[in-house]
Amino acid sequence: MPELPEVEVVRRGVAAHAVGRRIENAEIRGTRVARRHLPGPEDLAARLTGRSVVAVARRGKFLWLALDADEALVVHLGMSGQLLVADPERPDPAHLHARFVLDDGQELRFVDQRTFGGLALAGMDADGIPEPVRHIARDPFDPLFAPAEVAARMVRSSSGIKRLLLNQRLVSGIGNIYADEALWRARIHGERPGERLTRPAIVRLLGHARDVMAAALEQGGTSFDALYVNVNGQSGYFDRRLRAYGQEGRPCERCGTLIRREHFMNRSSHFCPRCQPVPRCGLPHSAHQG
DNA sequence: CCAACTACCTGTTAGC
DNA sequence: TGCTAACAGGTAGTTG
Numbered sequence: 451m452p453e454l455p456e457v458e459v460v461r462r463g464v465a466a467h468a469v470g471r472r473i474e475n476a477e478i479r480g481t482r483v484a485r486r487h488l489p490g491p492e493d494l495a496a497r498l499t500g501r502s503v504v505a506v507a508r509r510g511k512f513l514w515l516a517l518d519a520d521e522a523l524v525v526h527l528g529m530s531g532q533l534l535v536a537d538p539e540r541p542d543p544a545h546l547h548a549r550f551v552l553d554d555g556q557e558l559r560f561v562d563q564r565t566f567g568g569l570a571l572a573g574m575d576a577d578g579i580p581e582p583v584r585h586i587a588r589d590p591f592d593p594l595f596a597p598a599e600v601a602a603r604m605v606r607s608s609s610g611i612k613r614l615l616l617n618q619r620l621v622s623g624i625g626n627i628y629a630d631e632a633l634w635r636a637r638i639h640g641e642r643p644g645e646r647l648t649r650p651a652i653v654r655l656l657g658h659a660r661d662v663m664a665a666a667l668e669q670g671g672t673s674f675d676a677l678y679v680n681v682n683g684q685s686g687y688f689d690r691r692l693r694a695y696g697q698e699g700r701p702c703e704r705c706g707t708l709i710r711r712e713h714f715m716n717r718s719s720h721f722c723p724r725c726q727p728v729p730r731c732g733l734p735h736s737a738h739q740g
Numbered sequence: 741c742c743a744a745c746t747a748c749c750t751g752t753t754a755g756c
Numbered sequence: 757t758g759c760t761a762a763c764a765g766g767t768a769g770t771t772g
Contacts (some may be wrong), residue, residue: 453766482749486768511766529749529765545750564749566766609743618767626765714745717765 452527452591453511454623456686458534461513465506467535468515468558473729475551476556478569482533486524497571498523498550510589510622512678514580517614518694520670521573522580525698528566534559589623599650606629611647612640612719615659624659627672627695630696630720632659634694639726643729646729664689684710694720725734 452460476498478484478491487494498517505516516524525533534543536557540550548560559580560569572580575623588595600621604614615618615629624632635658638647647655666672671686679685689696693703698711702722711718 526767528767530751562749563751566749607742613743616766651766715744715765718763 452531452671453625453628453663454591455628455663456506456671457511457513457527457623458667459671459680461506461508463535464513464515464533464558467556468552469502469505470503473498473500474553475499475549475642477549478546479549482565483562483568484570494569494571509592510586510618511585511625512580512586512622514583515729516574518580524570524572524580524582525560528562528564529662530564530678531560531562531567532562532679532683533681534679534683535591545604547726557584572724576670580691586618586622587620590613590656591623592665595621597653597656598649598655601649603648604652605649605738608643609644610641611638611644611652611655612714615640615645615655616715617721617732621656621659623663626719627692628659628663628666628718629663631662631692632656632694633726634722635662637725639721642713642729665685669718692720692724 466713476495478495480536486493501517503515504518507514507516512524512526512661514524516522535560538551538555538557543559543561545563546559547562550558552558558709560567561675567737570582572582574580575584582689604611607614612629612633615624615632617628630641632655636651636655638651638655644652666686666688668688669691670680670684671678672692694709695707697720701707702725703707704726705722707724709720709723710723711720
């Protein structure tokens with residue numbers, strides 16, 4: 451379940467090992483990992499061979515290896531994807547889908563149990579954003595992230611605020627874990643419609659999202675089931691600091707009320723029923739926009 | 741255009 | 757013991 455902090459940990463690891471290196475050999479196994487690379491896995495492997503890694507960048511949960519000639523190897527980790535730097539002597543792990551042999555003899559491996567992740571080669575625009583990432587909004591770590599503008603869009607929506615937080619076209623990088631954590635910090639229930647919040651309240655909420663993700667990044671990210679690891683195969687420690695996500699039945703750290711879990715969008719929402727009261731299913735809002 | 745629903749996956753765990 | 761079902765959930769495509 452890598453979200454922004456976990457992807458950033460991976461980005462830093464890949465950058466430290468791969469920038470300035472040449473891809474001596476590329477191996478793509480199976481078709482699914484390259485399903486978003488329309489010309490197919492053989493084309494992907496052939497076009498990556500011999501390329502140099504110029505930089506490793508990220509927006510939201512997408513990361514990419516910027517290559518020579520303004521192209522990028524776009525990587526999405528999906529639910530369970532891992533990028534691992536390994537000595538070639540180490541045996542292949544289960545679910546190895548791609549291997550890149552670098553010119554220092556080390557391998558960059560893409561491993562993914564649930565195969566929601568994938569790889570694609572794409573061109574970059576003038577801002578250095580690959581084509582498959584163009585529709586993804588800036589994330590809260592982006593220097594040009596504009597919370598007031600995001601809030602202005604959110605207060606025009608009747609959707610629940612958690613749904614809006616998870617909408618990668620509005621703000622990227624936030625997944626189920628950090629959405630629940632940000633809402634707990636802001637004392638807002640995730641089903642409050644955007645239009646029932648004020649713009650300053652949403653700006654504060656986005657600030658909480660940024661803060662909790664920054665704190666998680668300092669701990670090396672959150673890991674629940676050892677699926678998320680950095681490029682050396684190590685887990686982060688932020689799961690010990692979670693206050694809502696995964697805390698069902700435990701007392702809220704602020705008020706002691708037991709944290710509740712409810713089904714939401716085929717997943718779970720965790721919240722404190724006292725600090726984050728369920729919105730009264732009130733009347734259909736008369737609009738108040740300006 | 742916007743909102744909501746679903747397919748895509750597999751290892752682990754809970755329940756019978 | 758062995759089987760089945762639930763669960764984890766980000767993205768893209770479809771439907772309304």
